[in-house]
Amino acid sequence: MSGAVDDTSFFTLLAPLRASLALVWRVPRARMGLLLLGAFTLLALIGPLFLGDPDALVARPLQPPSWAHWLGTSGQGQDVLAQTIMGTRRSLAIGFGVGVAVVVLGALIGIVAATVSGVVDTALSSLTQIVLVLPGLPLAIVIAAYLPSGPLTVVLVLVLTGWAWNARVVRSQALTLRSRDFVAAARVAGDSPWAIMTTAILPNLSSLLFSQLVGSVTYAIGAEVGLGFLGLGDVSVVTWGTNLYWATNDGALLTGAWWTFVPSGLCIALVGYALVLLSSGLDEVSNPRLRSHAPFVRFVTAGGGVVGQATPVVRRGGR
Amino acid sequence: MSGLRFLARRLAFYGATAAVAIVINFVLPRLMPGDPATALVARFRGRLAPETLASLRAAFGASDAPLAEQFLRWLGDILRGDLGVSLSAYPLPVVDVIAGALPWTIFLAGTSLVTSFVCGTLLGIHAAWFRGGVVDRLLPGVLTLWGSFPYFWVAMLLLYVLGFQWGLFPLGYATSEGQPVEFSFAFAVDVIRHAALPIATIVLASLGGWMIAMRNVMVTVLGTEMVTLARAKGLSTRRIMFAYAARNALVPQVTGFGMALGFVVGGSLLTEVVFAYPGQGYLLVQAVRAQDYPLLQGIFLVLTLAVLTANFFVDVLVVWLDPRTPEAR
Numbered sequence: 001m002s003g004a005v006d007d008t009s010f011f012t013l014l015a016p017l018r019a020s021l022a023l024v025w026r027v028p029r030a031r032m033g034l035l036l037l038g039a040f041t042l043l044a045l046i047g048p049l050f051l052g053d054p055d056a057l058v059a060r061p062l063q064p065p066s067w068a069h070w071l072g073t074s075g076q077g078q079d080v081l082a083q084t085i086m087g088t089r090r091s092l093a094i095g096f097g098v099g100v101a102v103v104v105l106g107a108l109i110g111i112v113a114a115t116v117s118g119v120v121d122t123a124l125s126s127l128t129q130i131v132l133v134l135p136g137l138p139l140a141i142v143i144a145a146y147l148p149s150g151p152l153t154v155v156l157v158l159v160l161t162g163w164a165w166n167a168r169v170v171r172s173q174a175l176t177l178r179s180r181d182f183v184a185a186a187r188v189a190g191d192s193p194w195a196i197m198t199t200a201i202l203p204n205l206s207s208l209l210f211s212q213l214v215g216s217v218t219y220a221i222g223a224e225v226g227l228g229f230l231g232l233g234d235v236s237v238v239t240w241g242t243n244l245y246w247a248t249n250d251g252a253l254l255t256g257a258w259w260t261f262v263p264s265g266l267c268i269a270l271v272g273y274a275l276v277l278l279s280s281g282l283d284e285v286s287n288p289r290l291r292s293h294a295p296f297v298r299f300v301t302a303g304g305g306v307v308g309q310a311t312p313v314v315r316r317g318g319r
Numbered sequence: 320m321s322g323l324r325f326l327a328r329r330l331a332f333y334g335a336t337a338a339v340a341i342v343i344n345f346v347l348p349r350l351m352p353g354d355p356a357t358a359l360v361a362r363f364r365g366r367l368a369p370e371t372l373a374s375l376r377a378a379f380g381a382s383d384a385p386l387a388e389q390f391l392r393w394l395g396d397i398l399r400g401d402l403g404v405s406l407s408a409y410p411l412p413v414v415d416v417i418a419g420a421l422p423w424t425i426f427l428a429g430t431s432l433v434t435s436f437v438c439g440t441l442l443g444i445h446a447a448w449f450r451g452g453v454v455d456r457l458l459p460g461v462l463t464l465w466g467s468f469p470y471f472w473v474a475m476l477l478l479y480v481l482g483f484q485w486g487l488f489p490l491g492y493a494t495s496e497g498q499p500v501e502f503s504f505a506f507a508v509d510v511i512r513h514a515a516l517p518i519a520t521i522v523l524a525s526l527g528g529w530m531i532a533m534r535n536v537m538v539t540v541l542g543t544e545m546v547t548l549a550r551a552k553g554l555s556t557r558r559i560m561f562a563y564a565a566r567n568a569l570v571p572q573v574t575g576f577g578m579a580l581g582f583v584v585g586g587s588l589l590t591e592v593v594f595a596y597p598g599q600g601y602l603l604v605q606a607v608r609a610q611d612y613p614l615l616q617g618i619f620l621v622l623t624l625a626v627l628t629a630n631f632f633v634d635v636l637v638v639w640l641d642p643r644t645p646e647a648r
Contacts, residue, residue, distance in 0.1 A: 130335065130336045133333075133336055133626070133630060134336065134623055134626075135584045135585060135626045136585055137581075137588060137589075138584070138588070138618065138619045138622045138623070139619065141607065141619075142343075142347065142616060143347065145610075145612070146350075222469060226469065226589055229469075229471055229589065229592075230603075231604075231607070231608070244471075244472065244475075247475075253478055253482075253490075254483065254490070256483060258479060261472070261475055261479075262476075265472035265476070268467075268468070268472065269468040269472070270467075272468070273463070273464050273467040276466075276467055277463075280463070
């Protein structure tokens, strides 16, 4: 890890991020996750251009998949394929938006709590602990029930209930950074708390924040789908969650219309799986002990070695 | 700091958290745009008794009394166990409506949480001990993929395939129609048949997380000198595995159990909705659809208190597992 960074330009802040991305790309799992995510992002960006209006009533309701409608029609007679792809766009947008907001809010609260100690720290830490222990989904539902329904409400509610875990981790990480020599040096040199935050602490948190982003997007997509499924988003706005809401509302399970709920659920799972792959790939980069034994044996027998990779840890003493 | 003092501090923290939940319930209706109190009162005028309307007005901030007085009255009501009157189940009090559904949720969430924790932890121990073995190589990937599906979607799929297509399990509710609630074999079988799919859903979805967490901590513990020493002493494999390695790896796992409680409650609420299982989640959705705000707030409060209580038991368990002071951990 580098010490204090003199130049605070945007690119300097991103440098550790780029380095860790390159490291992550070498882990097969993480690469697969990134590729899968990329594919879905592409689908979300350009998919809707090739399809008609997802809200249009195009055929008789609950028709099974056919050449005209590849994934059949919904209980209202809309094209399920168009709805799934439009849902991809909206759900990913909400997921990434909320994920970024949650990471930023968590980092802000965590770093402020760690650098400005005293009463501020006590207040922020207690708030973090309390939000962490309150059951998230019921809290989100209660808040959402009072707000006008819509995607903005969902975003607001998910950010409000989701930041605490990140803040807690960032705070403890920032606290250990604060006791390092280079931060002490910056303080002795007379840097302002703001300068210490942005030049000494933030750059060293970038890889942690990146891995938090992955976790937060996972959380956001799952929670958005959950709230949508309960009908708490605007049920007329197509997302993966509202697709599932309408599927149950129109009795898909009891009429055997599997095509109304399988596509959206599979997409959610694939995106979730991609994010989990990415995050476990990140873990593997930072904690080599977690690597299973088999890759190490392959690594040794192949006589290979990649410069810059961490030393694999050997299992001790057989079983 | 001794274990008891630690527990006392935790208890104070949970008290503060409960207070925050109560304040959230008080503040929300008063913060929100559009004055829900007036809308609510207007919607139910003519259908509710005048005294109920008056108490609704008071509970949702349409009263003219100063805020402090409103809050004290509200707090007094809650401490006396009065959460108001449910609008969707009028004229039943909220407390009675919730109490009727609570046993089902505790049964469902409790059984699935404990089952998945125990099975996942045992699998994690196995995977860490036989690192690179069949379980270690196959299960984490499979369970992670499975865990990526939303709880309630897995529930829908299981219900569709096992319930609708194959007819192996009932399509919803906690008991069959006409089945009396009694201490009998028939009743127990009926309850288990209805709970099997919801429990399977939650267990399968959360098993992977427990397994991977336990495996990872256990791998670290197995690398410590304590375990090497235990081997050198010639202790039996079983003793090293459980009394030395697993026992120590269990502490973060149990702490994680407390953290996961809120999350599991959320997942079990959504699962209940799919199976029309008459617990808090099903009630919550009914309350949202009927805009039954008193019931909604009551459920939030009761779930929060339940999670806090469970968290406290987890703290007791942690102190018992690892009597060292929290600073030394």
